[in-house]
Amino acid sequence: MTALAVDVRGLRKRYGGVTAVDGVDLRIRHGEVFGILGPNGAGKSTTVEILQGHRDRDGGEVTVLGADPATAGRAWRSRVGIVWQDESAPAELTVRETVDHFARYYPNPRDPEEVIALVGLEGKASARIKGLSGGQRRRLDVALGVIGGPELLLLDEPTTGFDPAARRQFWELIRRLATEGTTIVLTTHYLEEAEALADRLAVIAGGRVVAEGEPAALRQSLGTGATVEWVEPDGAPRSVRTETPTRTVAELMHRFDGEIPGLRIGRPTLEDVYLRLTGRLDPQQEEAR
Numbered sequence: 001m002t003a004l005a006v007d008v009r010g011l012r013k014r015y016g017g018v019t020a021v022d023g024v025d026l027r028i029r030h031g032e033v034f035g036i037l038g039p040n041g042a043g044k045s046t047t048v049e050i051l052q053g054h055r056d057r058d059g060g061e062v063t064v065l066g067a068d069p070a071t072a073g074r075a076w077r078s079r080v081g082i083v084w085q086d087e088s089a090p091a092e093l094t095v096r097e098t099v100d101h102f103a104r105y106y107p108n109p110r111d112p113e114e115v116i117a118l119v120g121l122e123g124k125a126s127a128r129i130k131g132l133s134g135g136q137r138r139r140l141d142v143a144l145g146v147i148g149g150p151e152l153l154l155l156d157e158p159t160t161g162f163d164p165a166a167r168r169q170f171w172e173l174i175r176r177l178a179t180e181g182t183t184i185v186l187t188t189h190y191l192e193e194a195e196a197l198a199d200r201l202a203v204i205a206g207g208r209v210v211a212e213g214e215p216a217a218l219r220q221s222l223g224t225g226a227t228v229e230w231v232e233p234d235g236a237p238r239s240v241r242t243e244t245p246t247r248t249v250a251e252l253m254h255r256f257d258g259e260i261p262g263l264r265i266g267r268p269t270l271e272d273v274y275l276r277l278t279g280r281l282d283p284q285q286e287e288a289r
């Protein structure tokens with residue numbers, strides 16, 4: 001077994017005149033939940049499709065579970081789980097029939113009943129696919145992704161379109177899989193999803209990795225400072241960024257001679273880091289916040 005589950009160096013991919021992936025490096029350890037976070041068009045799906053072996057590349061080296069996905073064979077494929085969105089399964093089949101059917105594609109499948117329970121569909125095992133809700137359908141997609149007992153699971157934007165409750169249930173499912181030791185790579189636009197699930201994450205923008213690390217470390221990379229906000233007597237909102245918020249508040253207390261209207265002290269969030277890294281917040285906007 002190689003030290004890394006996924007090792008990507010200098011990955012490049014162009015579509016005609018569009019550079020979708022522009023020199024991406026990723027090193028993902030066995031057993032890790034790794035998030036690839038980025039705005040629309042950042043190159044996340046293209047990267048994951050290359051890891052799956054479903055898209056060719058123009059440059060760079062890619063090793064997934066010790067093999068190059070571009071040339072890896074059937075045995076490798078059975079070790080990599082892919083969660084398709086709306087896997088094409090006949091709508092008339094039941095959940096149990098579908099999972100049983102997919103299990104036959106793999107040399108050493110997991111027990112279908114166990115997988116149905118793992119994704120929380122035991123109450124729906126006899127229901128037809130056409131009667132499932134969107135969230136249940138996505139759980140079935142995950143069941144089909146893990147029925148072969150993969151060492152690595154690749155998920156591209158698994159919770160897009162979920163309501164908040166369904167998203168949280170899905171996170172529980174991912175955590176359960178991670179506890180079993182499966183390496184999980186997932187792309188997302190949702191910051192709170194990356195923060196809730198990922199041991200480490202890479203932020204991709206414009207086809208490049210613009211930051212990588214543990215969510216908490218990325219948040220701290222914005223500095224230890226804080227933003228102090230208040231409202232002036234004429235009603236004008238004010239805010240300053242400072243490394244010494246306590247002193248700022250003391251000065252304001254003195255000036256206002258008591259309560260400071262609208263006082264708020266904010267620490268940088270992962271969202272602040274993300275917006276800054278992906279260029280969604282220009283310095284002027286930041287001043288105004």
Ligand SMILES: Nc1ncnc2c1ncn2[C@@H]1O[C@H](COP(=O)(O)OP(=O)(O)OP(=O)(O)O)[C@@H](O)[C@H]1O
Nearest residue numbers: 015018019020038039040041042043044045046047
């Ligand atoms: N098959 C394709 N043909 C041409 N251009 C493509 C193709 N697939 C993606 N692109 C372009 O490549 C860039 C990266 O797309 P990609 O889908 O990898 O980004 P993404 O980060 O997954 O975006 P999203 O979050 O919107 O799914 C975008 O500019 C996109 O328009």
